[in-house]
Amino acid sequence: EAQVTQNPRYLITVTGKKLTVTCSQNMNHEYMSWYRQDPGLGLRQIYYSMNVEVTDKGDVPEGYKVSRKEKRNFPLILESPSPNQTSLYFCASSFSINQPQHFGDGTRLSIL
Amino acid sequence: AQSVAQPEDQVNVAEGNPLTVKCTYSVSGNPYLFWYVQYPNRGLQFLLKYITGDNLVKGSYGFEAEFNKSQTSFHLKKPSALVSDSALYFCAVRPFDYKLSFGAGTTVTVRA
Numbered sequence: 001e002a003q004v005t006q007n008p009r010y011l012i013t014v015t016g017k018k019l020t021v022t023c024s025q026n027m028n029h030e031y032m033s034w035y036r037q038d039p040g041l042g043l044r045q046i047y048y049s050m051n052v053e054v055t056d057k058g059d060v061p062e063g064y065k066v067s068r069k070e071k072r073n074f075p076l077i078l079e080s081p082s083p084n085q086t087s088l089y090f091c092a093s094s095f096s097i098n099q100p101q102h103f104g105d106g107t108r109l110s111i112l
Numbered sequence: 113a114q115s116v117a118q119p120e121d122q123v124n125v126a127e128g129n130p131l132t133v134k135c136t137y138s139v140s141g142n143p144y145l146f147w148y149v150q151y152p153n154r155g156l157q158f159l160l161k162y163i164t165g166d167n168l169v170k171g172s173y174g175f176e177a178e179f180n181k182s183q184t185s186f187h188l189k190k191p192s193a194l195v196s197d198s199a200l201y202f203c204a205v206r207p208f209d210y211k212l213s214f215g216a217g218t219t220v221t222v223r224a
Contacts, residue, residue: 004155033212042118042202043156043214058211090155097206098144098163103155 006104021076023091032074036087081111116205118215131193135186135203144206145186193222
């Protein structure tokens with residue numbers, strides 16, 4: 001089954017404790033992206049990747065890092081999480097930016 | 113500046129009535145336009161897209177959207193709404209770079 005898998009689905013943690021949210025897709029997609037969803041703001045793009053070893057900032061990259069060492073994986077790293085990063089996060093992938101994106105089911109992060 | 117706007121936070125319609133969800137964009141040129149739907153506790157699902165060609169685009173689940181270049185709009189429509197159409201709907205636009213911008217979302221409630 002074609003899918004984008006995010007882990008964990010839920011996480012409660014404390015300020016400053018490094019965390020990684022994993023994202024994996026099995027569709028051989030080249031384009032991958034991370035978004036955060038906040039009430040009234042819709043989805044805002046954090047980082048995206050056009051292909052392996054090619055990443056770039058989206059609209060809200062501050063406080064986040066990503067890497068794309070393999071085509072299927074695109075982890076999101078919060079080196080020193082802060083409460084304003086409490087949000088619902090989505091990973092998505094597609095063959096290209098012009099093609100529809102497939103979304104994971106989301107990761108709800110709470111930073112205390 | 114936000115490049116895509118959904119002017120209505122909520123739309124309420126009776127089952128069987130026409131449904132319209134509005135979207136306007138503010139990028140120059142010929143952007144790519146998308147509609148996605150989100151059900152509770154799930155990621156976004158693709159409904160339809162406009163790249164070029166016929167201004168009326170047909171998509172999944174009986175939805176369609178009309179591209180209007182002069183009004184810079186891309187409204188989502190369904191001739192006869194179902195209770196199961198109740199969800200959160202997002203319009204998205206890709207300008208000329210590799211980012212994707214989403215609107216804030218419109219909650220649709222279809223009452224029986």
